[in-house]
Amino acid sequence: MPLPPPPPAPVAEVRQAGQSIGSTIRIGEISQKSAWLWITGKGGSSDQLWLPLDVLTGRLGFRRTTTAAGEQLEWFGRDRRLTDLETRTLKDEVAVDALPWMRAINVSVQRRETTLELSLPSARIVSIRQGRGSTAGRVVLDLSAPALVQRDQQGLVLGVTSNRSQNNRLRRLGLSPQARQSILRLTSQGGDLDFFTLKSPWRIVMDGTQRRSVSKTRARTSPFQAARFSPEIQNAIRQGLILDSRTVQVGVKPLRIYRAGWPLGNESLLLRPLAPIRAQTGLRFLNQLAQPAKALVAINGGFFNRVRQLPLGAVRLDGVWLSGPILNRGAVGWDGPGPLLFDRLRLDQELRVNGGRRWGLGFLNSGYVQRGLSRYTRAWGPTYRSLSGEEQAILVREGRVSDQFSQAELARGVPIPRGASLIVARARAPLPAKPGDEAEIRLKVSSPVGERRQVMAGGPLLLKEGRVVLRGRQEGFSPGFLGQAAPRTVVGQDTKHRWMLTLEGQSGGDPTLLETTLALQQLGLSDALNLDGGSSTTMLIANRTVMTGRGVPPRVQNGLGFIQP
Incomplete structure (x- = not known):
């Protein structure tokens, strides 16, 4: 049985009263953008x-894992169930x-104005091990002590020391x-x-390593330029793909824009x-979504619940x-290579029981949990597990209610057969029917957008037919979200x-939604x-991350891509 770690040393800090809010985290010589909030304790x-x-x-290497007791967060041997952790919006x-x-591993934390220093x-690398079989792309570093690791756009930065022999070993393993x-x-x-x-x-x-096939190292270029000159991208450029980065001035703010364009009507790329096909639960790096679909260029997609890792939109x-x-x-829909269709979108679902009473079904395959009835199909995944404390459900198959499930059964998980619909009642809402x-x-959609074979929702809608249509409150966004400055992802034409x-x-800082809209107008969208x-x-180009909002590749629920048919 391993000995318990020594008691942690006091965390170094700059004493301030109340709250400190910042926008940068610094580890060693590397600084990256990230919001943080320090609250000074009072009264013990x-x-x-x-x-x-x-x-x-x-x-920072925290890991989310699924256990019999539910999802948990792990870091250097410490683990907590996510449901036990208090969360807040930052x-x-x-x-x-x-x-x-x-504190558990004696990290020193200091606040200096808007920068948090960790x-x-x-630590010293003690040994290097390589995985085998299905984990052949895994490399394990045994350390003399815990070490801080941070990710940037070039790779990983570790607070460790290594010798020449260890560096040579890492090179042979593809690092x-x-x-x-x-x-x-x-x-x-x-x-x-x-x-x-x-x-x-x-x-x-570390996972994702690959043995070197060549010994020469190319001169360092920006990720965007390096991806742009890959052979598959060069071939696509010859067929009409546009890739560029430029700066657009909106008021006093210079905004950096990365964009990928493909000609309307050209079917060489679609x-x-x-999105994950087998089950909608879970987050993935964008390249894990892009590679199976053979996407040459990809961006992240719509909103999702970061704690439950479920989609929040069409x-x-x-x-x-x-x-x-x-x-x-707001949503965008399309069928073939022609113009995209933009509009706000609502899906009305109705359950009619015994040819008489009609019940509204609020949401379809959604992580948006509200009181009332929601519907889940096999597209959600082979199994449904309850998303709230009080749920009961019925299963509709071939025009008839075949089963009814209790709260305990839903908590354990119930199968969703192909062609069936699970109708879930939440927060003591009555079930609309019995076995x-x-x-x-x-089903009825509020706009022709919802009739298209491909649909992606986000919001708010920014431009439509050349007009500014930014109406975020109508789409259920809060004033704080609408006024916030942040990196942006956009689909347009x-x-x-x-x-x-x-x-x-x-x-000058990141763009607000209005500044984003004005920048897009300058580009002629x-x-x-x-x-x-x-x-x-x-943004991902040729399986290379060329731009991220906070400087590190995030996990997302879905995305959009130009794929090879």
Whole structure:
């Protein structure tokens, strides 16, 4: 049985009263954008350090795992069930109190104006191990002590020391090590590295490595330029693909825009939603969605619940609703290579029982949990597990109610057969029918957008037919969200091209939704829809992440891509 760790040393801090809010996290010499909130304890209560969950999992090596007791968060041997962790909204992100985790391994935390500084004494690499079989792309570093790791767009930056023999070993395993004082930077030919941490012994586990096939190293270029000159992208450019990055001035703000355009009517590449097919639960790196679909260029898609990892908005793929629309939010729909259709979208579902009473079904395959009735089909996944405390359900098959399920059964999980619909009643809403009743389900969309075979929703709608149509309150967005400055992801079109775009601020800060709209007008777009932004903002070209909203590749629920048919 491993010995318990020594008691943690006090966390170094700059004493301030009340709350401190910042926008940058610094580890060693690397600084990256991230919101954080420090709350000074009063009356014997502990201090709190609130960090976005996406930053912890995507950048610092925290890992989300599923156990019999539910999802949990792990970091260097400490684990907590997600349902036991208090959460709060930090700008547009879900945050948790990370200070207990930092104290558990003696991380020094300091606040200097808007920058949060994290530090640990440098650890030493004790040994390097490679996985076998299905984990052959895994490399495990055994350490003398815990070490801070952060992800940037080039790879991983580890607070460890290594010797020449170990660096050579890493090169043979497909990693490019760059050692500098007490820092080791690692990049992989295999694309983005995924990683997590363990204890007893202290370990950093990295997945996504690939053995080197050549010994020469190319001169370093920007990720965007390196991806643009890959052979498959060059071939697509010859067929009409446009890839560029430019700066647009909106008021006093210079905005950096990365965009990918494809000619309307050209079927050499197709625009497609990128989404998990077998089950909608869970988040993935964008390349994990793009690679199976053979997407040359991809951006992140619509909104999702970051804690439950469920979709919050319309995703329709090849005529199948993987997730239904919510709150009459903006959406884009299309069939073939012609013009995209933009509008706000609502899906009305109705259950008619025994040819008489009609019941409204609020949402379809959605993580948007509200009181009343919701419907789930096999597109949600083979199994449904309850998303709230009080649920009961009926199963409709071949025009009749075949089964009824209790709260306990739903908590354990019930199968959804193909062709069936699970009608879930939440918050003591009555079930509309009982086993043996005849049941007919009807659907009606509020706009022709919902009739298209491919649909992606986000919101708010920014431009339509050349007009500014930014009406965020009508789409259920809060005033705080509407006024917030953040990196943005957008899908749009002009008279000649479909466009996928990401935007971020430079010296003047990130764009608001209105500033985003004005920038798109400068580019000549006639129609545009805002997608999920902030830390979710991502553009991928030729399986290379070329832009992210917070400087690290995030996990997302769905995306959009130009794919090869």
